[in-house]
Ligand SMILES: NC(=O)C1=CN([C@@H]2O[C@H](COP(=O)(O)OP(=O)(O)OC[C@H]3O[C@@H](n4cnc5c(N)ncnc54)[C@H](OP(=O)(O)O)[C@@H]3O)[C@@H](O)[C@H]2O)C=CC1
């Protein structure tokens with residue numbers, strides 16, 4: 306189905322609902338929209354609107370009638386959280402995305418962007434992973450429940466486009482980091498977990514820091530301000546059926562990442578590897594050439610992004 310390039314950028318007073326605005330991604334999207342002078346951004350805290358409650362979501366859309374929606378609310382966590390709470394990861398995500406996508410269609414939203422994740426791809430996908438590797442093999446067991454929910458979200462956007470002509474698109478970001486990340490010691494992703502642990506070790510004068518797994522898995526990291534830039538770019542420039550990968554194009558081993566975080570934080574002790582913890586998928590570098598061909602590329606290097614995030618951490622997270 307054909308959609309002309311969207312008029313998203315031409316109306317800065319259009320009402321935009323950013324779901325999950327207090328999280329890592331949602332807060333970056335709000336900052337980006339504000340920097341572009343969008344003036345009518347609608348938000349709700351989790352306490353004010355629980356997106357798993359269908360009738361509350363219906364009532365919210367009926368009352369607010371947003372014109373655009375960015376769905377950045379989800380149950381999110383690192384390898385340990387995904388592996389420990391599989392029921393939460395599949396059920397909460399299926400509920401949130403089903404309610405928000407369906408209500409958006411029913412209440413006349415012009416366009417919605419759904420955020421998935423690079424974990425939708427098979428554990429042993431070809432590299433770099435192209436969009437068409439979806440559903441071509443078994444998933445990584447530590448996060449398959451979350452991945453199945455995210456795959457359902459992509460398919461729901463496609464189904465509503467095919468059956469109803471609803472302009473629903475999906476973006477698949479790689480591993481993200483930046484301001485407003487979750488720095489929980491066990492449930493967070495690797496980068497904020499290590500930043501917190503190295504910082505604490507530096508302050509305490511500890512001799513070593515424990516890092517999970519073998520250090521050999523490869524991961525692609527993207528600063529969340531780059532992701533927000535890409536999301537807004539896609540809102541204005543892409544209305545296709547297929548999901549779009551959003552990555553930096555650069556991968557590092559977890560050992561290299563740990564050494565870099567250690568350097569940025571200024572910890573001078575040793576790394577100790579806890580190989581009883583899972584490595585997860587061995588590698589997941591995405592092929593983001595489709596997005597590049599549309600005219601978007603990442604700008605923030607991992608080193609610069611880490612320095613920026615550590616500064617934010619020192620200024621904003623209670624030590
Ligand atoms: N972080 C990453 O590395 C990656 C993230 N993504 C995707 O980006 C999106 C955003 O992730 P991220 O910003 O990291 O996650 P965060 O956990 O930082 O933020 C998620 C937000 O969703 C809100 N939320 C959760 N459940 C509900 C609910 N039932 N009702 C209303 N609000 C709710 C949270 O509020 P509260 O905290 O109050 O519950 C929070 O503000 C997700 O779809 C995720 O899959 C994709 C790839 C990588």
Ligand SMILES: C[C@H]1O[C@H](OP(=O)(O)OP(=O)(O)OC[C@H]2O[C@@H](n3cnc4c(=O)[nH]c(N)nc43)[C@H](O)[C@@H]2O)[C@@H](O)[C@@H](O)C1=O
Pocket residue numbers: 382383384385387422423424447448451479480481491492493494495496498499516517518522524559582583584585586
């Ligand atoms: C974004 C993505 O995030 C998750 O997938 P993941 O990439 O495996 O995420 P992670 O950041 O938690 O771990 C990356 C690697 O790092 C190692 N590692 C070392 N030390 C720590 C550590 O202290 N904490 C964590 N969490 N990992 C550590 C860890 O053992 C692993 O090898 C998915 O659940 C999925 O939901 C998803 O979409």
